[in-house]
Structure formats: structure tokens, C-alpha cells
Amino acid sequence: MGVSRLDVLYRRLLLTKLFIQGWGKPEDLKRIFEFRKIIGDRERCKDLVPNDYPVYIDKTEDQVDCQIHDGFFISPLEPMVPGILPPEAVKARFQLIVPKKWQRNRPVCIHLAGTGDHFFWRRRTLMARPMIKETGMASVLLENPYYGYRKPKDQLRSSLKNVSDLFVMGGALILESMVLLHWLEREGFWPLGMTGISMGGYMASLAVTNWPKPIPLIPCLSWSTASSVFTTGVLSKAVNWRELEKQYAINSVYEEEIIQLLEYCGADSFKMGQDLVKNSPGCWDTMESILGLNEADNASAGPYSRAGGDTEAQQRLLIGGGPVRCPSGSRLDQLLSSMNSSGRSLDTLPRHFQANNILHDKNANSVKGCRPSLQRESLSFMKGVMDECTHMANFSDKLGQDGGGEYFTDKVPVDPSLIIVVQAKEDAYVPRTGVLSLQDIWPGCEVRYLNGGHISAYLFKQNLFRQAIYDAFDRFLQKYSNLQ
Numbered sequence: 001m002g003v004s005r006l007d008v009l010y011r012r013l014l015l016t017k018l019f020i021q022g023w024g025k026p027e028d029l030k031r032i033f034e035f036r037k038i039i040g041d042r043e044r045c046k047d048l049v050p051n052d053y054p055v056y057i058d059k060t061e062d063q064v065d066c067q068i069h070d071g072f073f074i075s076p077l078e079p080m081v082p083g084i085l086p087p088e089a090v091k092a093r094f095q096l097i098v099p100k101k102w103q104r105n106r107p108v109c110i111h112l113a114g115t116g117d118h119f120f121w122r123r124r125t126l127m128a129r130p131m132i133k134e135t136g137m138a139s140v141l142l143e144n145p146y147y148g149y150r151k152p153k154d155q156l157r158s159s160l161k162n163v164s165d166l167f168v169m170g171g172a173l174i175l176e177s178m179v180l181l182h183w184l185e186r187e188g189f190w191p192l193g194m195t196g197i198s199m200g201g202y203m204a205s206l207a208v209t210n211w212p213k214p215i216p217l218i219p220c221l222s223w224s225t226a227s228s229v230f231t232t233g234v235l236s237k238a239v240n241w242r243e244l245e246k247q248y249a250i251n252s253v254y255e256e257e258i259i260q261l262l263e264y265c266g267a268d269s270f271k272m273g274q275d276l277v278k279n280s281p282g283c284w285d286t287m288e289s290i291l292g293l294n295e296a297d298n299a300s301a302g303p304y305s306r307a308g309g310d311t312e313a314q315q316r317l318l319i320g321g322g323p324v325r326c327p328s329g330s331r332l333d334q335l336l337s338s339m340n341s342s343g344r345s346l347d348t349l350p351r352h353f354q355a356n357n358i359l360h361d362k363n364a365n366s367v368k369g370c371r372p373s374l375q376r377e378s379l380s381f382m383k384g385v386m387d388e389c390t391h392m393a394n395f396s397d398k399l400g401q402d403g404g405g406e407y408f409t410d411k412v413p414v415d416p417s418l419i420i421v422v423q424a425k426e427d428a429y430v431p432r433t434g435v436l437s438l439q440d441i442w443p444g445c446e447v448r449y450l451n452g453g454h455i456s457a458y459l460f461k462q463n464l465f466r467q468a469i470y471d472a473f474d475r476f477l478q479k480y481s482n483l484q
Contacts, residue, residue, distance in 0.1 A: 002426055003426050003427070003431075003453065004452060004455065004456065006452075006453055006455050006456055007234055007426070007428035007453040007454050008234055010455045011234040011235065011428075012237075016157060016158065016159045016238060017159055017238055018159055018230075018235070018238045018239050018240065019160060019161070019162060019163050019239055019243070019244065020159060020161055021161040021162050022162060022163070022244055022246075023163045023244060023248070023385075024162030024163055024164025024165065025162075025164070026253045026257070026258060028084060028168075029164050029167075029385070030257070030258065030261060031081055031084060032081075032164060032167045032168065032171065032389065033258070033261040033262070035080070035171060036167075036171070036388065036389055039171060039210060040395045042210050042211075042212060045210040046210065046211075046212045048080065048175060049076050049175055049178040049179055050182075051182050051185075051186070052182075052186070053076065053179045053183070054073060054074075055071060055183040056071055056072055056073065057069050057071045057096075058070055058071065058072065065099070065129060065132060066097050066099055066128075067097070067098050067099075069095065069096040069097075070093070070095055071093070071094050071095070071096060072091050072092060073176075073179055073183075074090060074091060074092070075090055075091070075145070075172050075175065075176055076176065076179060077171055078090050080175070084168055084171075085172060086145075086146070086152040088149070088150055089146060089151075089152070089172070091149075091150070092142065092143070092145075092150070092176045093143045093148070093149050093150065094140055094141060094142045094180065095120045095124065095140070095141045096108075096139075096140050097128045097129070097132065097138060097139045097140075098132075098138040099132045099136045099138065101136075102136060103135070104136075105190055106138065106188060106189045106190060107135075107137045107138065107190070107191050107192075107193075107473055108137070108138045108139065108184050108189045108192055108193075109131070109139055109140070109192075109194065109216075109218075109473075110139075110140045110177060110180055110192070110193070110194045111123045111128065111140065111142070111195055111200065112144070112177070112194070112195075112196035112199075112200035112203045113141075113143065113147060113196070113199070114199045114200040114201075114221075114458075115158060115198055115199045117144075117147065117200065118143075118148040118151070118158070119147075119148040120141045123139075123141045124139075124141060126462050127195075127465070128141060130463075130466060134466065135470055137469070137470075140180055140184070142176060144173065144203075145168065145169045145172045146158075146169055163382070163385065166226070166389075167385075167389040167390075169203075170202075170203060171389075173203045174203075177204075177207035178207070178210065178211065181211060191473060191476050191477065191480070192216075193215055193216030193418075193469065193472060193473055194207060194216070194217055194218070195218040195219070195469055196222070197220045197221050197458060197465065198220075198221045198222060198430070198458070199222070201220050201221060201222030202222045202226055202390060204218075204219055205217060205219045206390070206392070206395055208413050208419075209392065209395040209413055210395065211413075211414070214414045214418060214476065214479070215413070215418065215476075216419075216420075216476050217413060218419075218420050218421075218422065218465070218468045218469045218472050219422070220422040220457075220465045220468070221422065221424060221430060221454055221458065223421075223430050223432055223438060224392045224393070224435055224436050224437065224438050225386065225390050225391040225392065225435050226386050226390035227386035227390065227391070227435070228430065228432070228433075228434065229386075229429060229431075230382060230386060231382055231383050232431045232433070233429050233430060233431050234428045235429060239382075244378050244382070245374050245375060245378045248374070248377060248378045248381060249374055254381060255377075255381075258385070259381070262384050262385065262387075262388045263388065392438065392441050393436060393441050412442050413442060415444075415479070416442040416443060416444035417444045417445070417446075417479075418476055419438075419445035420446045420448060420471060420472045421445060421446065421447045422447075422448050422457075422461075422465055423447060423448070423450070424450050424453050424454055424456070425449050425451055425452070426451075426452055426453040427453055427457075428453055429453075429454040430454065448464075448468060450464060
């Protein structure tokens, strides 16, 4: 299946850059990864947020078709990982939108925001109010950290400054969703469910994996991990690769310490490629492609610096290819020669080469081994940290394979049959190639595919998102009507 031209064109029209300040403080990344181990375990996570966690309503507004309640609470992430949230994001804000008259029960769906969805008006207009009109279902709209009222003063629009900001956002939303679910239960609302579009779908999925009860989940235009979004999707063009590569090259802590904290090692893990290389006498089978990516000398373009974009070779370098020969006098020699003639310093190459003094030999043919380029290392590191904090298998206990080669997880959302995933067939923002399917991770969930890409689905298929929500809630009522 190809990718949507509209997705590609839309991304080209946007000038915003992501992660302009780099990876984030190494100390923050370490704290986040350690905390991820806690919230990745449902048994440990369920006791982090008390059932009576304080929530406040500070404004109520009557509309023609509904009531809108504005509320807030202090994010539980702040006392658990002090100082990790920017001051503006410590207070979590939300809106509860309820019908004037309930039809049956008091169902509520929590909507988490997608990329660029600041404040509440977009979700309120496109999802919450139509849901009240169509089925009488209420909605809670939680504002993401780093967005709207919770946006740091020095952040430009939706451009997260650091890679670590995305992980902080995810950790906060997992805990804040638990606060809201507990509060809604106390207030007598039932049944409860969660949804989100694009990034909101990822965040809703992470939150539900930690809820200890059956709950409808409807992630729209999201998949099993965000790593492909920032390494092979069209959003990879917006990543400030030049700064990321520079920081990775200068600060050895990323390679020597932080990588050791990464635990995810599923079938699509970047660690599999690392292990393959360690046990191989030759070098990387994709060296030709890797060197080719550097020919334009445009690190900020990331994995799309050559025409053609998401090639098979680029996909293989992300999931780990096998070894082949690296003959002397090949493209590596040409690269060294061209660098010397152009005046580029050999210090710009990965420090692995410098540490082994293999590039300081005047005779380039004396090079005995091959290591990946700095660009590849940064790309692999990005995949690794993204998988660590966003891969659904990392929040479903350990992913393994049984004797028949089938994937299984020891802990998945309590009832995967209540999960309806809505995906676009030609989504260029959320590539599915080379990553595990949600159906492998959550056996029993349903995946519905829409024609078109990410942007067209968001603009024209909101009614299908809402229908999936209604269907998931209906399944819940059929199976668990006795739980009220």
C-alpha cells in the first residue's frame, strides 16, 4: 500500500520543527526511563493514583445542547518525578461536556488530544457535541501537557523542544487519565471509555493498558509505537536531526549509559540489529544506503534526505539487517577521500572510529571494520528511546513468542475485545511497515481500515471515529451490564 500524497503535501506546507533543542537533559531521560518501568507494570501503576485523588470544578456554563464544566487538578506526575514537568503544565485542565438530559446510563468517553490540538474547541466541536446529539454520550477533554494553558512560555506553537518532552507528556497523561477515571466513577458516570486521534490515540492506548478494569478503547490513526512516526513517517522531516546528531556525538552518556536503560526487545526492536552486528564478523549490509544518506550532507533532512524516501533499504536499517562484505576500496574509502578533499574534519565521524584510531591511518585501505554512520546511530537511538516509552508491548509486560512462533503478552488491556482501532490505509504519518501489529500485541482487538491517508481521515472521517466509539461502548454493555 502506498502513502497519501495529501499527507506528504500537507507536511511540506508546515514550517514547524520538532525537538529543536535536542534529546533533553540526560538526567531527565534517565528519570523518565526508570519511571517507565513502574507505569509499564499495571499491578504497580494501579496504586499510584488514589481513588479519592482531588479534582475541582471551577466553572459551569449552560449551552443550548449541553453543559460544559471546566475543571482542574494537580498532575500526579509532579510529586512522583519532581521538576520533570514545566511549571505551566503542573496544573492539569479539562472540560466535562454533558447532555442536558441523559438518555440511558451516564456514559462518558475521555478524549486525549492529537498533535497541535490546543485547548478544547477542536475536540468539542468535531467529537463531543456531535456525540451528545447522536447518542447522548458525554465527553471529557483533557488538555495535554505542553499544549494550550499548559504550554511553556518559551515553546513555539506545538513544537516540543526536546525528545524527552514527548515522554514526559505520555507519563503525565497516563496518570492524569487514571485521576479522571477514578473521579468519574466517584461521580456515578458509567460506562467509561477512552479515545484519541493520532498522538491522542497513542496516549489513550498507553493509559488503558494501566487501567485494572475492562474499558472501551478507540485509538484512531495511531499504531503500536511512535518510533516509526519520527524515523520513517513524514514527521521525520520536521525533526531537527542536525542537533540530535551533534549531541549524540558529543555526549557519550547517550550511548554508554542511557542505551543500557532501554529494555524493549520485541521483534521490531533496534536492539536486535545491535546484537546481530556484535555477533557478525563483517559489517552492515546497508552501508551503501547509509553512506548514500550522507552524500547531501544535510543532517536536518533525516532519513528522507534522498529522493524516494522510505525505501526498502531504509526500512531494513531500522529493524536490523544482516552482515555482508565491506571490501576495501569501496564506498567507505570514497567517503574518506571526499571528506579529506572537501576539508571536512574526520572528527565529525562517529567517535567509535576515533576511539579505535582506525581513521587516523593515512592508508584508508587499512580500515579493518565498519561501524554505522553518526546519522544511523542517531536514528537507531531515536527508535530505541521511542520504543522504550511509546511501544504498546512495553506497557503490556514482556512480549514473547510461543513454540509456534505466535506473539503473546502476559498482560494486555483487561478485555482486548473492547478495543476498536481505526487506521488509514495510506497513512504517511503513522507507518506500519517494520513494526508489530496491534493485533499481535493485543490479541482479540479489532482493526478497521479506512481508505486514504492521515489528513483526509481526520478531515472527513470523524463520523467513523464516533461510530467506532459507539460500537465499543455497546460491546461493553453487552458483556458487562452487571458491573454497574
